[in-house]
Amino acid sequence: MSKTIDNMSSVRPDLIEKVTGRAEYITDLTVPGMLHGFVVRSPAVHARIVSIDTSAALASDGVVDVLTGADVAQFGLWGLVLKDRPIIAIDRVRHVGEPIAVVIADTVEIAENAAELVDVEYEELPRATTIREAMADGAPLIHAHHENLQDFYFKGGARPTQGSNVFHTYRNEVGDVDAAEATAAYIHEDHFTFPGISHFALEPHTVIADFKGDSLTIWAGAQTPTAVQKVLSRLFGLQLARIRVIVPFVGGGFGGKASVKIEPLVAAASWKVQRPVRIAQSQVESMLTCRRLGADITIRTAVDAKGRIVAKSAKLLLDGGAYSDTGSAVATKSANRIMGPYVMPNLRLEAQAVYTNTIPGAAFRSIGGPQAVWAKESHMDNVAAAIGMDPSEFRLINLASRGQRTRPDLRALDMDMSELMGRVSQSFGTEANASNRKSRGLAVAATDPANTPISNAIVRLKIDGSILVSTSAIEVGQGSHATMGRIAAQTLKQPASAVTVLRTDTAVAPYDWGTGASRSTIVVGLSVEKAALDAADQILEMVADVWELPKESLSLVEGGVSIGAEVLTFHEIFHRTLGVDSGEVIGRGAITPRSKKGALVESPLFWETSAGLAEIIVDEDTGEIHIPHYASAADVGRVINRVAAEGQDEGAAVMGFGHALYEQLEFEDGQPVNANPIDYFIPRISDVPPAFDTILIENGDGPGPGGAKGMGEGAILPVAPAIANALFSAYGIRITDLPMTPEKVWRALQKRN
Amino acid sequence: MTHHLPISFSLNGEAIAIEVPTHTLLVDLIRDRIGLKGTKRSCDMEVCGACTVLLDGAPISSCTTLAVDVDRREVTTIEGVTPADGLSRIQEAFVRHGGLQCGFCTPGFIMAVTALLKAKPHPTDDEIRHYLHGNLCRCTGYIKIFEAVKSLA
Numbered sequence: 001m002s003k004t005i006d007n008m009s010s011v012r013p014d015l016i017e018k019v020t021g022r023a024e025y026i027t028d029l030t031v032p033g034m035l036h037g038f039v040v041r042s043p044a045v046h047a048r049i050v051s052i053d054t055s056a057a058l059a060s061d062g063v064v065d066v067l068t069g070a071d072v073a074q075f076g077l078w079g080l081v082l083k084d085r086p087i088i089a090i091d092r093v094r095h096v097g098e099p100i101a102v103v104i105a106d107t108v109e110i111a112e113n114a115a116e117l118v119d120v121e122y123e124e125l126p127r128a129t130t131i132r133e134a135m136a137d138g139a140p141l142i143h144a145h146h147e148n149l150q151d152f153y154f155k156g157g158a159r160p161t162q163g164s165n166v167f168h169t170y171r172n173e174v175g176d177v178d179a180a181e182a183t184a185a186y187i188h189e190d191h192f193t194f195p196g197i198s199h200f201a202l203e204p205h206t207v208i209a210d211f212k213g214d215s216l217t218i219w220a221g222a223q224t225p226t227a228v229q230k231v232l233s234r235l236f237g238l239q240l241a242r243i244r245v246i247v248p249f250v251g252g253g254f255g256g257k258a259s260v261k262i263e264p265l266v267a268a269a270s271w272k273v274q275r276p277v278r279i280a281q282s283q284v285e286s287m288l289t290c291r292r293l294g295a296d297i298t299i300r301t302a303v304d305a306k307g308r309i310v311a312k313s314a315k316l317l318l319d320g321g322a323y324s325d326t327g328s329a330v331a332t333k334s335a336n337r338i339m340g341p342y343v344m345p346n347l348r349l350e351a352q353a354v355y356t357n358t359i360p361g362a363a364f365r366s367i368g369g370p371q372a373v374w375a376k377e378s379h380m381d382n383v384a385a386a387i388g389m390d391p392s393e394f395r396l397i398n399l400a401s402r403g404q405r406t407r408p409d410l411r412a413l414d415m416d417m418s419e420l421m422g423r424v425s426q427s428f429g430t431e432a433n434a435s436n437r438k439s440r441g442l443a444v445a446a447t448d449p450a451n452t453p454i455s456n457a458i459v460r461l462k463i464d465g466s467i468l469v470s471t472s473a474i475e476v477g478q479g480s481h482a483t484m485g486r487i488a489a490q491t492l493k494q495p496a497s498a499v500t501v502l503r504t505d506t507a508v509a510p511y512d513w514g515t516g517a518s519r520s521t522i523v524v525g526l527s528v529e530k531a532a533l534d535a536a537d538q539i540l541e542m543v544a545d546v547w548e549l550p551k552e553s554l555s556l557v558e559g560g561v562s563i564g565a566e567v568l569t570f571h572e573i574f575h576r577t578l579g580v581d582s583g584e585v586i587g588r589g590a591i592t593p594r595s596k597k598g599a600l601v602e603s604p605l606f607w608e609t610s611a612g613l614a615e616i617i618v619d620e621d622t623g624e625i626h627i628p629h630y631a632s633a634a635d636v637g638r639v640i641n642r643v644a645a646e647g648q649d650e651g652a653a654v655m656g657f658g659h660a661l662y663e664q665l666e667f668e669d670g671q672p673v674n675a676n677p678i679d680y681f682i683p684r685i686s687d688v689p690p691a692f693d694t695i696l697i698e699n700g701d702g703p704g705p706g707g708a709k710g711m712g713e714g715a716i717l718p719v720a721p722a723i724a725n726a727l728f729s730a731y732g733i734r735i736t737d738l739p740m741t742p743e744k745v746w747r748a749l750q751k752r753n
Numbered sequence: 754m755t756h757h758l759p760i761s762f763s764l765n766g767e768a769i770a771i772e773v774p775t776h777t778l779l780v781d782l783i784r785d786r787i788g789l790k791g792t793k794r795s796c797d798m799e800v801c802g803a804c805t806v807l808l809d810g811a812p813i814s815s816c817t818t819l820a821v822d823v824d825r826r827e828v829t830t831i832e833g834v835t836p837a838d839g840l841s842r843i844q845e846a847f848v849r850h851g852g853l854q855c856g857f858c859t860p861g862f863i864m865a866v867t868a869l870l871k872a873k874p875h876p877t878d879d880e881i882r883h884y885l886h887g888n889l890c891r892c893t894g895y896i897k898i899f900e901a902v903k904s905l906a
Contacts, residue, residue: 013847018856019844019863021791021831055830159772200891202795202803202857251857252891283796475852477892630774643851647897651854654894677796685895692896 008325012482012644013501014475024248024444026206026221027280034208035064036110037269037279040118041288042093045129045139045670046357047122048098049091056117057103062110066118067102067269075268078235080153080227080259082160082167082324084143087235087264094120094142094322095357096672097288099262104277125281127357129670131296131317134354134677141165142322142355153227153259154450158328158353167320168328168353172334176405177302177347180311184302190384192299192375193379193737195318198675199364199683203251204286205262209270209276215242216267221250223258223516225506231260232267247504249475254655255363256290257476258514259326287675289458290362291665293330293353294319295371299338299379301589302346307389309398313348314338316372321360327353329450330361334368337717338376339406341417341446341609342398347407357670364610366713367651369447370659370720374738376576376723377443381728391725410448411602414701414709415635417444420611424631426692428613443718443724448604449710451519453595456510459488459531459587460586461539463574465559467492467499469531472512473524474504478712479644480520484528486640487705491532493556508671510588521640521711522605522704527589527645529705535587543568546577567636599703606702606709612636612653612718616726623746625661625723632718633695637702637709646694648712653692656719658683661739756821760824764789765833779815780804791831791860798875802888805861807832812868812887834867842905843867852901854892861891862888866902876906 009345017023069090077083088099101118105111128134128142135302146160146167181187208219216238223352225245250257255407262279270277281289295318302311316334320327335351351368353361384394395417400406402416421444428440460468469488475481485499492680502508512524537555543561544551547568555562573585593601615629632653639645662681666673674680700707720738728734733748761770764787773782775842783789783806792815795803799814806815807829834841840848843866854860863884869876869884881902890898 014856015848015851015853016840018853018859019840019847020835021789021860021863022835023856024790025793027794068814119833202793202801202855202889202891204795250855252855254891283801417755477856481760565796643897644854647851647854647893650894651892652894653892654896677798678799682889682891684889684897685899688895690878690897694896 010162012479014481022447024543025203025206025251026219026248027203029208029219029248031208031210031276033147034276034278035106035273036111037102037104037277038108038115039099039279039285040103040115040120042089042096042098042100044093044122044124045096046095046127047124048125049089049093050121050123052101053119056119057114058116059412060110060117062106063103063114064106065104065273067104067272071272072268075235078231078264078393079149079324080326081149081158081328083147083149085323087268094671095359097359098322099265101362102265102279104269104273108280120375127670128165129279129357129667130356131319133358134356139165142357153326154329155452158324165355166352167324167355168331170332170351172335172349172407173347175311177311177346177348179301180346184310185305186387186631187300187302188386189298189300190379190382191736192297192378194297194371194374195293195738196294197364197659197663198287198680199254199256199290201252201254201256204281204283205257205289206278206280207263207266207612208276209263209266209274211267211270211274214238217244217246218263218267219246219248220263221257222247223250223253223265223474223476224502225474226511227259227514228263229506232263235264236267236271243508244505247474250474251648253476254365258363265552284676286370287680288672289358291321291359292364293327293361293371295334297371297375299375301379301383302385303387306386307394307397309342309344311346312344316351317359318351318353319356319361321356321358323360324353324355325360325362326367327361327374330363330367333450334372337369337447338372340376341400341406341413341444343400343404345405359665359672359675365655365716366447367711369445369717370656373443373445373717374720377718378724381725382734395421395444411604413446414607415609417446417609417611419697420444420609420633420635423633423697424611424613427631427695428615428629439617439726440613440615440728441722441724441729442611442613443721443725445714445717446607446609447714447717449519449608449713451515451523451605453523453591453593453600453605455512455527455591456524457524457527458510458533459535459589460527460584461492461535461570462584463582465494465498465570469499469501469528470509471524471528472504472506472509473520474515476515478648479641480524483521483525483640487525487528488532488610491529492536494558515590519710520710522702523591525705527591530589530591531587533587534589535585535697538585539573539586541634542577543573596751601714606637608710608714610714610717612715614719614726616723616730618727618731618745620749623742623744625727625740625751627689627723628691629691631693631695632715633697634711634714635697635709636711637704638698639696639705640706640708645662645696645711649696649715650692650694652686652712652715653719654683656716657687659716659738660720660723664739758821760821762823762825763827765829773895774877775819775821779806779818779820782820783815789830789832793857793860795857800889801858802861802865803858803886806867807864810868810871812865831863834863843870846904847903850897850901850904852893852898858888858890862890862898870905881906894904
């Protein structure tokens with residue numbers, strides 16, 4: 001470590017490993033005796049499997065075995081909310097890219113070549129490839145029946161409609177929307193659509209599984225290792241204690257590696273050959289594995305004569321793809337996230353998630369959020385324009401204030417949205433130039449993260465003052481390991497350099513729900529703080545007992561315990577207490593729904609909020625949108641690591657630019673058209689606005705350590721509607737489906753003229 | 754049948770003589786045969802830049818370069834620009850400015866910036882954007898990467 005870095009007390013240890021190329025990701029690991037699997041995938045959109053002939057593949061030199069549905073039918077189906085998924089296609093394929101067979105061989109090359117020899121005969125079935133087709137009368141049923149798994153992954157479950165493709169319906173109604181609309185001064189309704197979007201983590205899904213008799217070890221870039229453990233335990237009938245999930249550094253997740261993805265498939269391949277098997281997907285394969293849910297949204301607002309919202313209703317249809325994964329939760333959240341930080345005395349929400357014969361939907365940064373906020377905030381400007389009010393003014397008079405509830409069953413707002421709006425506006429300077437102001441668009445968001453308050457941590461203080469922290473939080477780039485280390489160090493009053501955070505390994509780390517929903521800093525952070533306090537208490541107890549001093553007179557200091565006049569080193573304490581010059585104390589911290597007198601139970605634990613202000617210039621000859629300036633604000637309670645926190649929000653916002661301007665997984669009658677890195681565009685460095693303001697609001701009012709709130713998912717939300725609102729304000733065109741491609745904008749401009 | 758060719762090249766200053774199948778890609782030679790895992794494999798299509806290495810000092814995608822094509826040439830990987838002790842000034846700038854999160858794209862970026870600063874020790878903003886156009890990052894939004902490079906310009 002160089003001298004200058006040594007002086008950077010806030011440096012994240014993981015960054016040093018990563019810039020040098022020494023950081024180990026799942027794709028860098030090998031296990032002795034490891035074989036390689038290559039997946040044969042369905043080219044069919046929806047088909048019955050008539051036959052699979054693996055004989056030619058099996059006869060190839062170096063091929064050890066081939067796994068097919070016949071092998072795994074005995075294990076039944078798996079799922080997170082609905083049990084709807086076979087380990088590998090058994091008698092039917094439901095989307096292009098669905099695994100049909102795994103060729104297991106000595107090398108990837110042999111497996112890949114032999115995969116071409118697997119002969120599958122399909123009989124096409126009627127397909128439903130869009131929300132509309134899937135909900136039509138007489139639509140082909142993609143799943144014959146629906147089995148809900150209550151409280152399995154999230155609290156609650158799905159509400160499927162048997163005999164239909166609807167796998168979840170969520171409704172929430174407050175007051176009387178019909179009565180309010182009957183007396184309203186004005187009612188406005190809009191319709192928006194949102195496409196499926198690829199996670200596009202730079203590291204594609206890769207898993208190594210080692211099945212030995214009744215035990216199983218999995219190396220995976222999994223965001224929720226304990227969910228992987230649970231699903232595999234149920235599927236294969238193994239004790240949880242005999243399933244070990246190890247998660248090295250994860251090369252990007254964004255939800256695409258949350259819940260469970262290809263782990264059952266790789267585990268089954270290893271089960272079949274009883275040797276370690278690795279499947280390293282290509283980026284193309286990962287693009288066929290999961291995606292953000294597309295949406296079709298109708299939203300309606302009724303206002304009184306003064307422009308105050310008297311009723312709001314929304315109906316959201318989510319395209320869940322061929323398997324539900326956590327799509328039901330995405331649908332529920334999309335309904336909650338379409339409300340926004342507004343006072344809505346009468347409210348009617350309905351969200352449904354629907355199976356289609358396309359790539360399975362999955363969690364993706366702020367589940368259901370970008371879909372909902374795209375519709376809600378575009379709609380707000382439409383309503384404002386229709387009643388002749390400035391869109392900011394329209395928002396301000398309808399904002400719920402701090403401490404006010406937007407819906408009776410949700411926690412009161414813990415922030416002030418007008419502060420965020422003021423800050424983004426301020427960052428643009430005070431120039432009153434009217435034409436400049438007109439080319440700006442604003443959008444705001446308030447979302448309810450599902451940060452399940454269940455976590456455990458272990459903090460071990462060793463005789464030499466070094467500290468070992470163990471949690472199931474994974475390191476996916478967000479800096480959670482450094483954050484956990486810092487919380488432990490601060491709580492135990494020891495330097496950051498004394499702390500080592502262990503790589504995530506369920507054999508060592510205690511249970512935690514998983515990494516996602518902006519929860520780690522808060523929920524896992526609180527458990528680490530508690531574990532560190534427990535360790536501190538034990539060491540103080542030791543001194544009080546052995547030195548016969550009142551515990552209140554003792555305090556932790558760097559390297560030991562102060563007993564007033566002198567400092568006892570940890571060495572002295574352990575040596576005298578244990579009689580040998582060795583030892584450690586093991587602190588345990590648990591967060592449950594009962595922690596903090598139940599204060600963590602009410603949902604959401606905190607509101608994740610953001611505001612975005614975009615200035616745009618459109619090339620009217622091409623329809624291309626340029627964004628010279630963007631400001632993003634989020635209320636984060638307290639910043640723990642400024643560079644990392646800003647980076648989280650900047651990354652989210654730029655991902656939002658991708659959603660807004662470029663990204664859409666296209667399907668033609670169910671066939672993916674652009675599911676490859678060449679035809680699918682994510683933002684490049686040249687697409688980032690030259691002026692970009694990142695504003696983090698800190699009022700120390702969050703539930704996390706030091707008043708922190710979770711973060712990292714909010715800034716993606718306002719981007720698309722802010723740009724669309726600027727287009728509407730400056731150019732008089734309203735785009736209602738994403739992405740806002742040059743062609744779409746150009747056509748709208750032509751139509752306007 | 755697979756055809757093999759002997760090649761000899763310099764890898765991070767070290768002479769390598771090895772026989773490779775003619776269809777072997779440089780990324781696989783570096784990672785799987787030689788065992789230097791710092792170079793990352795992602796898109797396989799010369800789109801993302803994660804596998805960037807330097808060939809005679811110029812950045813190339815090792816995922817679409819045949820190993821036989823580096824015969825008698827110089828290849829530099831992330832391991833070759835990392836000092837035995839500590840960090841290079843580029844690596845340090847990335848750490849200091851937070852120009853990375855998950856880190857999977859980072860070795861590729863470090864290599865591209867190494868080439869950029871060699872070609873243009875004081876790049877303009879546009880030159881930075883142009884040079885790094887071929888490296889994708891899904892985590893950072895590029896802002897802190899840009900700041901890191903800018904601090905060296």
